[in-house]
Amino acid sequence: MTSPRGRMIAxxxxxxxxxxxxxxxxxxxxxxxxxGGEGPDGWAGYGVALADARHLTSLAETLALSIAVxxxxxxxxxxxxxxxxxxxxxxxxxxxxxxxxPLAFPGVVIGFMVILLAGRQGLIGQVSQLLGGDRIVxxxxxxxxxxxxxxxxxxxxxxTVMASAEKLDPQLEExxxxxxxxxxxxxxxxxxxxxxxALISAGAITFATSMGAFGTAFTLATRIDVLPxxxxxxxxxxxxxxxxxxxxxxxGAVTWAALALARSAAGAGVAAAx
Amino acid sequence: xxxxxxxxxxxxxxxxxxxLEPLDLDITAxxxxxxxxxxxxxxxxxxRLIAGLEVPDPGGRVRFGxxxxxxxxxxxxxxxxxxQSYALFPNMSVAQNIGxxxxxxxxxxxxxxxxxxxxxxxxxxAELQDRAIGQLSGGQRQRVALxxxxxxxxxxxxxxxxxxxxxxxxxxxxxxxxxSLLRGLGITTVYVTHDQAEAMALGDRIVVMxxxxxxxxxxxxxxxxxPADRFVAxxxxxxxxxxxxxxGGILTVAGATLPWAAGDGPVDVVxxxxxxxxxxxGAGPGxxxxxxxxxxxxxxxxxxxxxxAGDHLLTIDIGARETPAPGTTVTLALHxxxxxxxxxx
Amino acid sequence: MRNRTLGxxxxxxxxxxxxxxxxxxxxxxxxxxxxxxxxxxxWKSGLTLDWVGQVLTLYWPxxxxxxxxxxxxxxxxxxxxVPAAYGLARAPxxxxxxxxxxxxxxxxxxxxxxxxxxVIAYNGWGGFRQSAWFILAGHVLFTLPFMVxxxxxxxxxxxxxxxxxxxxxxxxxxxxxxxxxVLPNCRSGILAGALTVVTLSIGEFNLTWLLHTPLTKxxxxxxxxxxxxxxxxxxxxxxxxxxxxxxxxxxxxxLLVRPRTAKPLSQDPS
Numbered sequence: 066m067t068s069p070r071g072r073m074i075a076x077x078x079x080x081x082x083x084x085x086x087x088x089x090x091x092x093x094x095x096x097x098x099x100x101g102g103e104g105p106d107g108w109a110g111y112g113v114a115l116a117d118a119r120h121l122t123s124l125a126e127t128l129a130l131s132i133a134v135x136x137x138x139x140x141x142x143x144x145x146x147x148x149x150x151x152x153x154x155x156x157x158x159x160x161x162x163x164x165x166x167p168l169a170f171p172g173v174v175i176g177f178m179v180i181l182l183a184g185r186q187g188l189i190g191q192v193s194q195l196l197g198g199d200r201i202v203x204x205x206x207x208x209x210x211x212x213x214x215x216x217x218x219x220x221x222x223x224x225t226v227m228a229s230a231e232k233l234d235p236q237l238e239e240x241x242x243x244x245x246x247x248x249x250x251x252x253x254x255x256x257x258x259x260x261x262x263a264l265i266s267a268g269a270i271t272f273a274t275s276m277g278a279f280g281t282a283f284t285l286a287t288r289i290d291v292l293p294x295x296x297x298x299x300x301x302x303x304x305x306x307x308x309x310x311x312x313x314x315x316x317g318a319v320t321w322a323a324l325a326l327a328r329s330a331a332g333a334g335v336a337a338a339x
Numbered sequence: 340x341x342x343x344x345x346x347x348x349x350x351x352x353x354x355x356x357x358x359l360e361p362l363d364l365d366i367t368a369x370x371x372x373x374x375x376x377x378x379x380x381x382x383x384x385x386x387r388l389i390a391g392l393e394v395p396d397p398g399g400r401v402r403f404g405x406x407x408x409x410x411x412x413x414x415x416x417x418x419x420x421x422x423q424s425y426a427l428f429p430n431m432s433v434a435q436n437i438g439x440x441x442x443x444x445x446x447x448x449x450x451x452x453x454x455x456x457x458x459x460x461x462x463x464x465a466e467l468q469d470r471a472i473g474q475l476s477g478g479q480r481q482r483v484a485l486x487x488x489x490x491x492x493x494x495x496x497x498x499x500x501x502x503x504x505x506x507x508x509x510x511x512x513x514x515x516x517x518x519s520l521l522r523g524l525g526i527t528t529v530y531v532t533h534d535q536a537e538a539m540a541l542g543d544r545i546v547v548m549x550x551x552x553x554x555x556x557x558x559x560x561x562x563x564x565x566p567a568d569r570f571v572a573x574x575x576x577x578x579x580x581x582x583x584x585x586x587g588g589i590l591t592v593a594g595a596t597l598p599w600a601a602g603d604g605p606v607d608v609v610x611x612x613x614x615x616x617x618x619x620x621g622a623g624p625g626x627x628x629x630x631x632x633x634x635x636x637x638x639x640x641x642x643x644x645x646x647x648a649g650d651h652l653l654t655i656d657i658g659a660r661e662t663p664a665p666g667t668t669v670t671l672a673l674h675x676x677x678x679x680x681x682x683x684x
Numbered sequence: 685m686r687n688r689t690l691g692x693x694x695x696x697x698x699x700x701x702x703x704x705x706x707x708x709x710x711x712x713x714x715x716x717x718x719x720x721x722x723x724x725x726x727w728k729s730g731l732t733l734d735w736v737g738q739v740l741t742l743y744w745p746x747x748x749x750x751x752x753x754x755x756x757x758x759x760x761x762x763x764x765x766v767p768a769a770y771g772l773a774r775a776p777x778x779x780x781x782x783x784x785x786x787x788x789x790x791x792x793x794x795x796x797x798x799x800x801x802x803v804i805a806y807n808g809w810g811g812f813r814q815s816a817w818f819i820l821a822g823h824v825l826f827t828l829p830f831m832v833x834x835x836x837x838x839x840x841x842x843x844x845x846x847x848x849x850x851x852x853x854x855x856x857x858x859x860x861x862x863x864x865x866v867l868p869n870c871r872s873g874i875l876a877g878a879l880t881v882v883t884l885s886i887g888e889f890n891l892t893w894l895l896h897t898p899l900t901k902x903x904x905x906x907x908x909x910x911x912x913x914x915x916x917x918x919x920x921x922x923x924x925x926x927x928x929x930x931x932x933x934x935x936x937x938x939l940l941v942r943p944r945t946a947k948p949l950s951q952d953p954s
Contacts, residue, residue: 071774072775072776074771074774074858075770075771075772075774075775076771076775077771078767078768078770078771079767079768079771079772079775079783081763081764081767081768082764082765082767082768082828082832083768085764085824085825085828086786086790086825086828088821089802089821089822089824089825090789090790090798090801090825092805093798093801093802093804093805093806094793094801096801096804096805097797097800097801097804097805100804141698141702142702144695144698144699145695145698145699145702145703148695148696148698148699149699152692152695152696154696160699160700160703162935162938163703163706163707164699164702164703164706165938166706166707166710166931166934166935166938167706167710168934169880169883169884169887169930169934170887170930171887171888171889171904171907172889172890173889173904173907173908173911174713174887174904174907174923174926176911177713177907177911177919177920177923178709178710178712178713179709180911181709181712181713181716181916181920182709182712186916188712216705216706216709219702219706220706234424234426236422236423236424236426237426237428239392239413239420239422239426240420240422240426240427240428240487241428241439242392242412242413242414243390243392243413243414243418243419243420243488243497244414244419244439244440244443244487244488244491245414245415245417245440245443245444245491246414246439246443247414248689248691250443254428254430254431254439255428255430258428258429258430259430273792276794277793277794277795277796277797277890278794278890279794279795279796279889279890279893280889280890280893280904280908283893283908284908284911284912293794293796293890296796296797296800297796297894300800300894306804309800310800310804313794313796313797313800313801314797316793316794316797317792317793317794317797320792320793320794321788321789321792321793324788324791324792328788
């Protein structure tokens, strides 16, 4: 439909969405950038905020956490995802359901479940006390956050890996076997390279989500200083708009870059699947 | 060292469906055997049983020479396999693909590079050495797939419809190349195809299969000139079976009569396009009248679709310069030597 | 190959462990919501719906508001997103690529940052800022890309383009084509998008926390309140209510999007 009339119709159909986007995304972001520069230090406020030691520590901690979550989730979600895509056995559908159900759970609920598991009255604490030791409580620390982030990231990875595994060409693996490769070799030389785009894509999404997650940290109380929490406290308690704005933009830039990587990896994956 | 292959009572079923009836097959060392048949006949299943990608139903055994390989998976059988889609590894270059089997076998790098180089030269694709798979044409991929399968010096070479994915002209030229390649290598080869021209060109022997069974095994000439039954006769070449009768040494078919020494009773007469010629009017042995329905000019001949005696359709090739018009009546003379007469069951 | 290898059992064990990791907390929190006394356990104290009852009386407005916003979000994304998807599917290459990049942005930027920006931008618009419409706007912005993506995936297929050409050759004008041919054939994409939007909206917190006022609390905002109150029973019961609302939607989404069975390695016979 590349006729002029066709183009006009296409444009008209996109218009409402474009207006929504403009009014509630572009405009606010621009205002955010400007507001950040309206503080006592003016535009230099951004520089001050980004150089602040506390903020940099928070950024580093958030990065480290997100990377750890990504790696853990790729393994804990990738292996079951591949396994479920390739094997048939009674109960398989149930396992797939369970693994992908938490896909849209809000962070607060997951934070709550972490408290149920590892909080002061938590299951793990009770078990450890029963076993004679101290009551183990780690919900309110980075460990609890890590647990929660892994929890809500696994469904996304499982889904992505399963979809990708289903598109792998079985003849490639048969060819490798015909040349003498044992199962581990076939996995390493054929399956893993075939899954690479999906793994990169899922990993990048996990990373981006972990960087920007707020609800879970919020529920697990204020001792944890991940970047979104710092932004929140700067805004509500510190009323430091420049810091909040600057850090928000920084966070947005990092997550956007990660997702851009995910999209390009997924695009390249079309060729690699055979 | 190339080996003979032997299948004993090998059957296969998937779920409740039997796709292969128990079959026996003996392939001599160095021979090229073509499994030929329509889709669903079981030829690919048979190939996969020989390869070790499938296990025969209990009771079936697969032997490579003295070795019983039935319980060995494919990675331990030392076969070379070319897949219908070539299955080249997209994450490796051409040279790496060809050398993969050697790498698995632990061949030293220098020796491996030499062998890969030999393969590249043999297939005349030396310049593609470092190319990525995605940049190759269909014919080039074919050669790489062949090179990869042969590089490991397999005991048995298996090809699963390797030319099906290519266009007609390429198929013909590659067919010739593969033929001379196979003859030069002397490895026991099993080749699967549904294209009977390919089968006739490449096979020392052809195994015609239908519905999970072997219909006939024989050399190309045997299959062509002496098909065992109506299915084989109809599958090979363009044919038009006509009902006929042999009585008292005379074969009557579609209004023509011919002296016929052997056989008696109702028969199917398989008439190939080359089995009749156009003649002027007049009586004589083996003559019949036909009404022309369509005449197709094929370049080197004219193909006639005619109806004879009671609406039976016949396809006959005549000279390129003859052009009978549709609707006209012509006289055809049947060549007794070219007719295939099968007892009707 | 019917014999299960050691690798199979190890992978199965890991899969079961991970499934338990995901599933047990859900069951635990649902159970806690109907246990009379969490500290002594369900066997000793028995089941009760008291907590659920308390939650409903305390938080009913929040729950209702979440449902209303979710439905409003659905209507908005259908009206805005479906045409947008069509426009993108038919738009010339460059524009479409640009639009798709733009489409990802609201999802890429963390909800907190988005909400912050919106609060600052609309600070002076008192009435709007204080109302539930403000929250709705945020939700629409956040969920619109999901609706567009789900519908676009179906619309961009060449089948649909061919169908439209067929309808056009028979004389159908644009609106006839859109309603008679395009929409009916995108049903699966629209349904998937709809379920996704409603699910995301009901559970949305990161945006809503900054956008809400004491008068416009949604279900997740209420949840955060309940958790902060440190009353485990109320928190659990509220979580139970949330699950009851959202799990059927998620299951429906699963059934719709992936009716797949595993593909065994050996091919069908030929």
